[in-house]
Amino acid sequence: MDKREFIKLAGLAGVAALSNPSGLLAATPVSGITGKTGGAKAPFELPPLPYAADALEPNIDKLTMEIHHDKHHGAYVKNLNEAVNGTTFASLTLEQILNKVTEKDKAIRNNGGGHYNHSLFWPLLSAEKTAPSDKLKSAINSAFGSWDTFQQKFNDAAKGVFGSGWAWLILTPEKKLAVTSTPNQDNPLMHQLVKERGIPVMGLDVWEHAYYLKHQNRRPEYIAAFWNVVNWNEVQKRYDMALK
Numbered sequence: 001m002d003k004r005e006f007i008k009l010a011g012l013a014g015v016a017a018l019s020n021p022s023g024l025l026a027a028t029p030v031s032g033i034t035g036k037t038g039g040a041k042a043p044f045e046l047p048p049l050p051y052a053a054d055a056l057e058p059n060i061d062k063l064t065m066e067i068h069h070d071k072h073h074g075a076y077v078k079n080l081n082e083a084v085n086g087t088t089f090a091s092l093t094l095e096q097i098l099n100k101v102t103e104k105d106k107a108i109r110n111n112g113g114g115h116y117n118h119s120l121f122w123p124l125l126s127a128e129k130t131a132p133s134d135k136l137k138s139a140i141n142s143a144f145g146s147w148d149t150f151q152q153k154f155n156d157a158a159k160g161v162f163g164s165g166w167a168w169l170i171l172t173p174e175k176k177l178a179v180t181s182t183p184n185q186d187n188p189l190m191h192q193l194v195k196e197r198g199i200p201v202m203g204l205d206v207w208e209h210a211y212y213l214k215h216q217n218r219r220p221e222y223i224a225a226f227w228n229v230v231n232w233n234e235v236q237k238r239y240d241m242a243l244k
């Protein structure tokens with residue numbers, strides 16, 4: 001797959017939004033950004049949490065979720081809107097912005113990534129017990145050798161982020177599942193900035209703001225808690241979308 005095809009694939013949400021502005025994305029968020037935010041252009045809006053702030057207790061506490069969503073994600077949205085205002089980015093969808101952003105566009109890089117990553121993250125968590133489908137397990141097994149190896153790699157990627165960043169399960173442009181990580185609010189769609197490009201299938205926020213109030217400095221404890229609340233239905237949905 002060449003770069004142009006990859007941009008096209010990664011930008012599917014934007015294309016879908018243009019061809020069906022009313023209904024398609026609400027039902028099938030290709031980008032993982034739920035509801036009308038999917039494929040949206042500025043001004044961007046903070047999507048509501050898809051569950052109560054205390055729904056993930058005791059794994060992730062209520063106050064952390066409130067501050068993380070309302071204040072941190074809220075600030076990324078506000079700052080992104082200010083940063084794109086009056087620039088050529090103002091007419092692009094969020095996915096197109098991530099595809100285009102470079103080192104020069106510092107505020108758009110940080111806040112565009114922040115908005116995308118958190119919009120993807122909230123629905124990837126759930127209080128309801130879900131399990132990976134046989135199809136996903138089989139894809140994971142063939143990509144990593146075993147489920148345990150996949151989890152170990154993902155844990156290592158999450159623990160290995162120095163300072164703030166994200167661990168990812170991605171589908172590469174070659175349609176292979178891979179584990180990677182990015183610093184700060186970068187993500188694998190920022191293909192002018194990251195070494196390992198791909199469509200995010202699952203992501204874990206390992207900024208201290210995501211866990212410090214409850215887990216303090218114990219990031220491994222937070223990572224273990226994350227596995228208790230993964231919404232495997234959402235992971236599956238994102239994987240299916242990425243494959244198309």
Ligand code: MN3
Nearest residue numbers: 072205207210
């Ligand atoms: Mn965060």
